[in-house]
Amino acid sequence: MKQLDYDVVVIGGGPAGMAAALKANEKGATVAIIERNDELGGILNQCIHSGFGLSYFKQELTGPEYAELFINRVKDSDIDVYLNTMVIDLAPDHRITAVNQDGMLVLAAGAIVLAMGCRERTRGAIKIPGSRPAGVLTAGLAQRYVNIENRKPGERIVILGSGDIGLIMARRLTLEGMQVLGVYELMPYANGLYRNIKNCLDDFDIPLHLSTTVTNIIGYPHLEAVEVAKVDENFAVIDETREVIACDTLLLSIGLIPENELSQNSGVSLNPRTNGPLVDEELATDQPGIFACGNVLHVHDLVDNVTLEAEQAGTAAAVYALEQKAAVSENRPAENKATITISPGENVGYTVPAKLTIPPQKPIRILFRVRTPLDQAAVVIHTGTEIFYQGKVQAYKPSVMEAVALHPEELNRLNESDEPITVSVREVKK
Amino acid sequence: MNYYDVIIIGGGITGTAIAHELSKYKLTVALLERGSDIGIGATKGNGGVVHPGYDPTPGSLKAKINVCGANRYPQLARDLNFGIINPGIFVIGFSDADEAMLKHKLEFGIKNGVKDLAIIDAGQMRNREPQLATTARHALYAPTATVVDPFEVAIAFAENAKANGVEILTSQPVTAIKKRTDGNFLLNTPDQQFTCTYIVNAAGNHADDVARLAGIAEYQMKPRHGDLLVLDKDMVNKPKTVMFPCPGPDTKGIACIPTVHGNTIVGSTATMLDDKEAVNNYAPGIQALIDGVHKILPELDAAKIIRTFAGLRPVVLDNNNDFYIAESPTVKGFIHAAGIQSPGVASAPAIAELVRDLLDNAGLEMVPKADYNPYREKLTVFTELSLAEQDALINEHPAYGRIVCRCETVTEGEIIAAIHGAIPAHTLDAIKRRTRAGMGRCQGGFCQYKVIAILARELGLSADAICLEDAGSQLLCGAVKGGAK
Ligand SMILES: Cc1cc2nc3c(=O)[nH]c(=O)nc-3n(C[C@H](O)[C@H](O)[C@H](O)COP(=O)(O)OP(=O)(O)OC[C@H]3O[C@@H](n4cnc5c(N)ncnc54)[C@H](O)[C@@H]3O)c2cc1C
Ligand SMILES: Cc1cc2nc3c(=O)[nH]c(=O)nc-3n(C[C@H](O)[C@H](O)[C@H](O)COP(=O)(O)OP(=O)(O)OC[C@H]3O[C@@H](n4cnc5c(N)ncnc54)[C@H](O)[C@@H]3O)c2cc1C
Numbered sequence: 001m002k003q004l005d006y007d008v009v010v011i012g013g014g015p016a017g018m019a020a021a022l023k024a025n026e027k028g029a030t031v032a033i034i035e036r037n038d039e040l041g042g043i044l045n046q047c048i049h050s051g052f053g054l055s056y057f058k059q060e061l062t063g064p065e066y067a068e069l070f071i072n073r074v075k076d077s078d079i080d081v082y083l084n085t086m087v088i089d090l091a092p093d094h095r096i097t098a099v100n101q102d103g104m105l106v107l108a109a110g111a112i113v114l115a116m117g118c119r120e121r122t123r124g125a126i127k128i129p130g131s132r133p134a135g136v137l138t139a140g141l142a143q144r145y146v147n148i149e150n151r152k153p154g155e156r157i158v159i160l161g162s163g164d165i166g167l168i169m170a171r172r173l174t175l176e177g178m179q180v181l182g183v184y185e186l187m188p189y190a191n192g193l194y195r196n197i198k199n200c201l202d203d204f205d206i207p208l209h210l211s212t213t214v215t216n217i218i219g220y221p222h223l224e225a226v227e228v229a230k231v232d233e234n235f236a237v238i239d240e241t242r243e244v245i246a247c248d249t250l251l252l253s254i255g256l257i258p259e260n261e262l263s264q265n266s267g268v269s270l271n272p273r274t275n276g277p278l279v280d281e282e283l284a285t286d287q288p289g290i291f292a293c294g295n296v297l298h299v300h301d302l303v304d305n306v307t308l309e310a311e312q313a314g315t316a317a318a319v320y321a322l323e324q325k326a327a328v329s330e331n332r333p334a335e336n337k338a339t340i341t342i343s344p345g346e347n348v349g350y351t352v353p354a355k356l357t358i359p360p361q362k363p364i365r366i367l368f369r370v371r372t373p374l375d376q377a378a379v380v381i382h383t384g385t386e387i388f389y390q391g392k393v394q395a396y397k398p399s400v401m402e403a404v405a406l407h408p409e410e411l412n413r414l415n416e417s418d419e420p421i422t423v424s425v426r427e428v429k430k
Numbered sequence: 431m432n433y434y435d436v437i438i439i440g441g442g443i444t445g446t447a448i449a450h451e452l453s454k455y456k457l458t459v460a461l462l463e464r465g466s467d468i469g470i471g472a473t474k475g476n477g478g479v480v481h482p483g484y485d486p487t488p489g490s491l492k493a494k495i496n497v498c499g500a501n502r503y504p505q506l507a508r509d510l511n512f513g514i515i516n517p518g519i520f521v522i523g524f525s526d527a528d529e530a531m532l533k534h535k536l537e538f539g540i541k542n543g544v545k546d547l548a549i550i551d552a553g554q555m556r557n558r559e560p561q562l563a564t565t566a567r568h569a570l571y572a573p574t575a576t577v578v579d580p581f582e583v584a585i586a587f588a589e590n591a592k593a594n595g596v597e598i599l600t601s602q603p604v605t606a607i608k609k610r611t612d613g614n615f616l617l618n619t620p621d622q623q624f625t626c627t628y629i630v631n632a633a634g635n636h637a638d639d640v641a642r643l644a645g646i647a648e649y650q651m652k653p654r655h656g657d658l659l660v661l662d663k664d665m666v667n668k669p670k671t672v673m674f675p676c677p678g679p680d681t682k683g684i685a686c687i688p689t690v691h692g693n694t695i696v697g698s699t700a701t702m703l704d705d706k707e708a709v710n711n712y713a714p715g716i717q718a719l720i721d722g723v724h725k726i727l728p729e730l731d732a733a734k735i736i737r738t739f740a741g742l743r744p745v746v747l748d749n750n751n752d753f754y755i756a757e758s759p760t761v762k763g764f765i766h767a768a769g770i771q772s773p774g775v776a777s778a779p780a781i782a783e784l785v786r787d788l789l790d791n792a793g794l795e796m797v798p799k800a801d802y803n804p805y806r807e808k809l810t811v812f813t814e815l816s817l818a819e820q821d822a823l824i825n826e827h828p829a830y831g832r833i834v835c836r837c838e839t840v841t842e843g844e845i846i847a848a849i850h851g852a853i854p855a856h857t858l859d860a861i862k863r864r865t866r867a868g869m870g871r872c873q874g875g876f877c878q879y880k881v882i883a884i885l886a887r888e889l890g891l892s893a894d895a896i897c898l899e900d901a902g903s904q905l906l907c908g909a910v911k912g913g914a915k
């Protein structure tokens with residue numbers, strides 16, 4: 001059994017893990033990345049389409065190209081990378097248990113960065129009735145089969161859910177000669193990015209059916225058809241619209257869930273709205289010295305945002321670990337931080353961070369998503385009594401993550417009160 | 431030709447329990463299962479509760495067999511090394527009428543010989559289950575009740591039977607049965623022929639069809655369908671007790687059931703169907719499950735559902751909801767173990783003993799084997815080992831250091847062992863039942879491609895040939911045009 005010790009251990013070697021590790025390393029910490037796959041890069045390795053890096057690198061890259069740039073930086077650094085190594089336990093005292101084919105590893109860490117990414121919601125989660133045949137799979141798994149394993153999941157494909165992975169796969173499968181019969185979306189609007197609707201469906205004449213869902217799965221042992229139907233504004237199925245569509249594959253692109261089983265082992269509290277850890281403006285969880293970033297924290301649509309967030313987490317983790325070391329050697333007591341909560345208000349689904357240390361020292365960025373599309377609205381940040389930030393009027397979509405940067409001056413008023421603050425997006429009448 | 435003293439038709443929990451029982455005697459026995467694996471009929475679609483036996487009417491066949499079967503479980507679990515937990519059962523009353531019903535059940539239970547039953551009040555219930563609905567007033571408490579993983583039990587029975595000489599043959603649907611002039615039976619499957627002196631019909635929902643092959647039309651069967659749900663292990667405030675509401679006339683009601691592996695099952699609905707293959711989930715059934723469990727646990731988080739499934743209880747019509755276990759009066763040597771509706775899991779060990787006695791009465795000589803081995807080794811379960819044991823195992827077999835299923839922490843070593851196990855696993859679901867790879871919250875989203883690759887490699891097949899379960903359930907269909915790699 002191997003025993004190891006690092007200032008910062010990063011769990012997960014996707015774009016989030018690599019960016020966090022690089023920053024922590026830059027700050028002078030000793031760093032390890034633990035990655036369960038046989039290469040770094042995370043989900044990017046199977047995203048062979050382009051559209052990555054537009055804001056961070058100011059150029060359009062494919063997923064593997066974006067990953068490559070970071071993999072090279074990691075190689076050039078003195079970060080220790082453990083591939084084919086899976087973390088199976090994380091204790092509150094930062095003890096990490098991992099496994100690979102050389103045996104068990106126990107790692108001690110001054111600080112930990114959670115960067116485990118997310119998983120896809122499955123058929124069970126939305127309880128689609130019907131038979132349980134082969135031919136029903138998540139879009140990400142199909143992406144893996146087609147892009148990496150070089151295998152087809154079927155010939156005639158129906159896609160449920162208009163998440164980005166489903167949209168990207170609609171195009172990919174079409175290009176590979178499979179027939180994509182349509183994308184069906186329960187909501188009255190698409191869940192994916194506008195550019196993906198345009199480039200992946202419209203350009204290939206793949207129909208998008210809104211307010212429609214799959215109501216039955218037909219065929220055994222292999223899928224033979226699905227029944228689809230329109231739903232009303234309360235999502236109740238409209239019986240007379242039921243229609244059976246012959247197909248051999250149903251792809252599910254019905255949402256992603258942050259992968260937080262390890263976080264929970266370590267005692268980190270989760271935000272029920274994101275299913276990711278509850279973090280403050282430093283991306284610190286409520287377990288001292290454990291930080292989170294990327295899709296494990298909240299689901300991102302753009303990897304560039306993942307990278308920025310991860311750099312912040314990596315920096316904070318290194319600062320924490322190095323300070324703790326110094327504090328121990330100088331016998332200083334640990335500081336106690338006072339925080340206030342940031343909660344989502346009108347039309348807002350969630351915010352990251354969900355708490356803020358007061359008094360604020362540095363500019364902070366609040367990320368949020370709206371719950372429904374709004375044509376004309378403005379973000380308003382307020383306490384129960386006063387508004388201290390008001391954004392420009394713009395259109396909002398649930399598929400787009402929004403950010404507001406606040407400067408300490410704008411937050412100064414918070415010094416005097418410890419009232420929670422709320423982020424709302426209010427409709428503005430034309 | 432392949433001659434056996436006894437051929438068992440059907441490899442569910444009933445057939446495998448019988449195989450296990452008969453393997454104790456100097457007999458030649460084969461079990462023929464039509465599916466690609468054993469335990470894939472009703473045995474894979476149920477709640478796994480070892481009902482202690484307060485339900486059946488005293489004096490019925492079911493009453494005797496249920497209690498005796500349930501009592502065998504703790505010892506069987508030790509000998510055959512399968513998982514068992516002892517959560518006990520609450521049958522919960524919400525009204526005065528319910529209380530009368532619970533007293534009635536208590537009486538049944540005592541008459542049937544169930545131990546330690548008691549009626550408890552709301553306070554006693556809430557001590558154990560703080561999340562319980564405030565409307566719950568009293569319960570019949572059966573502290574001895576256990577829960578098992580029913581297909582693990584069937585696999586354990588079959589493996590032990592095999593180790594003691596029984597032949598277990600899968601993908602062998604019996605399609606014809608003839609009684610020859612020498613008194614022996616001739617059985618056909620699509621690719622083999624067998625002869626035997628005795629047949630045990632344990633074909634679940636198809637027992638009447640199998641009987642008809644032998645010219646027997648003593649009974650007719652229909653399935654009673656049930657939907658079930660599985661909830662994530664990480665659900666907060668998981669119930670510790672199996673909790674049923676006071677039952678209706680045809681069903682035990684919607685219960686929450688803690689499982690051997692730390693999940694919670696919600697089951698089951700009960701609807702008579704005509705189609706014996708319709709193991710579907712139905713939207714009203716799923717809703718009924720959610721509504722039903724909320725009557726017991728109002729706070730239970732339906733967002734924690736990771737899977738729905740279903741099963742068909744084999745019901746012999748016009749038989750008072752009882753089992754049908756008897757030698758055919760018209761075709762001697764043909765023994766029925768049919769109509770094994772709920773609680774067939776609980777009853778299986780006793781059904782097997784009864785079938786043994788019926789064979790004995792029918793003239794089969796039962797001589798115990800001196801070298802019978804009652805014990806079964808189970809496959810190594812990586813997560814059950816200590817850190818040092820895990821480390822040592824990996825040093826010896828590096829495949830145990832490669833995690834395939836991340837949700838359930840299943841290693842490649844375990845999957846390889848299952849593929850080459852005593853009853854080999856050649857499909858994705860067979861591997862899932864033995865190792866739990868794909869059973870977790872991502873339902874195989876991350877590991878399916880890896881399991882397919884391991885199966886293809888170990889069996890020398892193309893990935894495109896690998897099936898989910900039954901023949902025809904291939905998961906992939908050829909190479910892509912040639913884009914990637
Ligand atoms: C199909 C798809 C299409 C996309 N398209 C675009 C696009 O066009 N443009 C764009 O900018 N963005 C796109 N994105 C978004 C972006 O790529 C992701 O948000 C980003 O990859 C998330 O990074 P991450 O590091 O948080 O997670 P991941 O990339 O998922 O990395 C997490 C890593 O952690 C590892 N891990 C997890 N648990 C453990 C453990 N216990 N032990 C060891 N290792 C572990 C995993 O193996 C994985 O490598 C897309 C995403 C997907 C899924
Ligand atoms: C929803 C539900 C919940 C339940 N809950 C419980 C519970 O909590 N506790 C409990 O004790 N019981 C429960 N039961 C009942 C239990 O599942 C059954 O009683 C039991 O599984 C029956 O087992 P079996 O072996 O008789 O049938 P099966 O498991 O159906 O086995 C019959 C086998 O015969 C095979 N076969 C059929 N025809 C042929 C042929 N021609 N040739 C070869 N093989 C053939 C089939 O493939 C099948 O594998 C439940 C049942 C359901 C449906």
